[in-house]
Amino acid sequence: MWHNTLNLLFISILVGILLGVFGATAAHYFRTGIYFIEQLVSTRFDNANRFILIFCSLSIAAVMISLIKAKFSLIRWHGPADTIFAAHRVDNELDIKSGIASTLAAFFSAAGGASVGQYGPLVHFGATLGSWIKTILKLRISTDIVLGGGVAAAISAGFSAPLTGIIFAHEAILRHFSFKALAPIAIASGTAIVIHNYLWSSSNFMMGLYPGTDIGPMILISIAAGPFFGFVAILFMFTILTFAKIPTQMGLNQFQSFLVAITGLSIIGTFYPEVMGLGTSAIISLTTGSTLLLMAVAILFGKIIATALSLGFGFFGGVFSPALLVGAAAGSIATSVLSWMGIQSFQGPELIICGMAAVAGSVIGAPISMIMIVLELTGSYSLALVSTIGIVTASMISGQLFDHSIFDRQLLSRGIDLSRGRMGIRLMEESITKITSSDVLKFKPEVIVDVAKAEMVKMRLNEAYVNTHEGKYIGKLHLKTLIFAKPSDAIIKYTDTEALNIKSDASLQQAIEAAANFIGETIPIVDRKTETLVGTINEGDLLKMYLDLQGQTIDLEKR
Template sequence: MKKVRDALVEVAIIVLVGGLIGAVLAVVSNLFVIGVQWFGQQREASDILSLPIGGDTVSFSSLVFLWAAAAVVVFLKTSLGISRWAGPADSMYAAHQVNEPLDIKTGMASTLAAFASASGGGSVGQYGPIVHFGATMGIWVKRFISSRLSHEIYLGCGVAAAISAGFNAPIAGVVFAHEAVLRHFSVRAIAPITVASISASALGNQWFPHTTTFDISATLPPLAEVVPVLVMLAPAFALVAICFMAALRYSAQTAAKMNTSPLLLPFIAATICGLVGVWIPQILGLGISSINEMIAGEFALSLLLTVLVAKLLMTALCIGFGLFGGVFSPSLFIGVAAGAVAGELLILFGFGDIASIISVAGMAAVSSAVIGAPVSAVLIILELTQSYEYAVAAMIAVMVCNLLTNRLFGNSFFDRQLLDRGIDLLKGREAIALNQQVVGPFVSQGYVRAEPSVTGSELREEMRKRGHTEAYIIKSDGQFLGKVSIYEVIEAADSNINDFVDTRPLTLYSHNSLAEAMVTVSQFVGESLPVVNAETGQLHGSLAEGELFQAVIDVQNRARGLERA
């Protein structure tokens, strides 16, 4: 009966956690889009700052709205003390370790900043910030609910709910949380994540029945005609994805090198993006309507090429210069534009009208390469179109594109962001845990210590009593001088040991990670290593190889335990 009761309690907690997180994300995701669209309508209808140019009256309202957005972003950053905006990369990192949890304030502020940027017309997206908001919300909910579920499961619930609500794709939400963020499957994780994903989609449809994002309804030609074309176009989609991700990194690096106040950079991005948006308004905001128009084939080839290049450059500028937002939505836009360009060119060369499927495949291929979730991208297409043929066609382009981008750029843009911070998720939880855990807590005080004035005979007797073959020499002020082995002690005999000390022994420092210690120990032969405080130069303790190996095993087992949960 106890097992039955415990099982029922766990099911109740899973439903409560998943349902609560799903409901919150259903509201936030839909209100985010509705709010951005409302501000976009105000911007398009506004005639603020209208000037006569060449006989026509041109409205520079996009410039004014973007200046206002930049002001809000700067205000949020300064007033809340945010050092760096947070996004999906931070969610991924938080799911792989427990020493650096998500900061609730930064997560909420980042979502507000992304909303301000997109509402003002910035060339940024919604899904990345909402995914991170979902992860933050999951961690926040964990504070109030006591359960056996680990922090990463709560985090995964929020991520799945965000994707599910954003695309109305609950299956893709579940897979995305596991594929891109958690990067492992477990029975205990799948249940609450599934509840959260389905809740977000169902409640979003119930409460916001008229907020469908994409409109994909074209008829697909036979797969035999489409697949060879998509295989040939996949390298072009990979090139577009790589150019987009490289531009994002280059923009951020350029901004970091500029001798300009960080508070001024968002206004520079707002000004340039606003001026470009005056003449190419399609690149402003989320671009959902433009995506649907490109899929429907309503853009001419010249306009497609223009918006493709402009969207890529303006997104890189906005995000790199601090007008914060997501990269997922822009990658969808850029992918559709690249696919539509290819489709129009194929028509010119005598191919049938397959521009719609090429556009959808391009959207899936480029976005999947950027976020590092090829299976999720295919499932999103399947759930959006309700077409098996569309999903299979998109899968061809997605897989070939991801194979190339993985080899030439990396697993995803978010993985590359973490790599730039010295974090390699591909090494797994164990490597991250070993890099986070310092050696200080594992040192032993069971070593032999002596002052430089002691004689070899005296130290030899002490070492004999303690059963040690090495001793550490400490100055009178507590500074670590060096190390002696039994051989130097015997040689010293009745002489002062000071002249026989190895003053440059292989040494660990208290702040060294276990991973660094393992590299050091690979070159070591002896009884133990001294562990020294790098700031004070005092001996913190000793660490034998066996003690180090046991510490590593314990940390690895804890990291593996997360995946088995």
């Protein structure tokens, strides 16, 4: 007992520290590299035509992304949706090659000026680092521990928000709480912020900007603005997913898709440069200055379209940073409208901060994490409190009318329904071939009743199966039916051709649903393509398999 506890504690500390160090380093150099390239381009080509500059910059990024995709032989990029799916399984390690390639693609997309985010790629890369460490050190720990630690480190260093890192890993990725996962996740998050601040320091432009917030009126305003932020989040997610289908529907190849994206983004960036890239400067401008209503509207729709073009037509990156800017623009719109109506009960950009957190929280499915981000980034308890209502209301609206997050909808398009939970996913993925028995008594249709009955009694079987000479399944034979049958009759006359049978590629979930009202000993498993009998299963094996999966899920989530 003590040995196992100390071993788990040592592994937790080791994994947490390693993930914290690697996560902080990756987050720093990822962001620093992007900013360095952005500054280099803006400094060297300050007087260049904006359209040509953006077009050339995005073209270079497109070439690099194409080379990365070809070099790593990837069919698609991997991101937070893959991390979430991996965390819902006990036997699914993240592909390290895909994680590295996707991170590089996101880096060049953002550095080239595409309207993509940085935090999604960092989250997936942190999780990939966790899988890599587990593989290298040959650690006998569950996948969710290393994934959660990597994610927490990335968020902690990326936002300078260690508490948010811990909560985000549990809320958005793991979607459960367990004590054995808490220690490495907390250590990774804490280590990441310590390493990041010690080596590179960090500055937070939001800290100290809010001397005080009148809670009463702001709560009422937050309640009223919450649904608006929810609908903005739905529009953002819907547009991204819709644009992602267009290249396939139009039959565009990779070059044509990039050309559409580069041309469209160059036009948008020429008139509204604020919506390009990570959008950090635009967020600062919205939260620290006064933005005109029309400009805020232009930023909102411009950012949504630019992000959808970038992600749908070849570039790769996250949606978190774009969602923050879209939310800030939505908050600015709400502030301007309320001011026009004569409602000026707030002292600063409180509603803009609430909009940022509400839209982003709805998009990534992490409202509690966004409340913590407001608290850690602003240092204002009252602002976090009044933002809570808007964040939760927006998440409720988007969750009911759209989905829990954009990642859930992406997985659903692949046939993975996270609403089923871990147990539901495992039941749908687990094949019944493991419990299918090929030891089956079979007869040809012309065999007489007396012979079949004698063989069944000899083998102590109440059920047998009838196949054609070509091996095709006909139906089930019951001993109780043969007892009162004419001995010289052919058994085909007494064969139950309507007996329940299950397709050979059925999942455990499908088999359980099919057998819910079954009465008998065994259920035939039939290959629907060849119409042949593969074997049989029984209710006992189904129940045992279900209980085994249930035990694994409980062990993962609770212990």
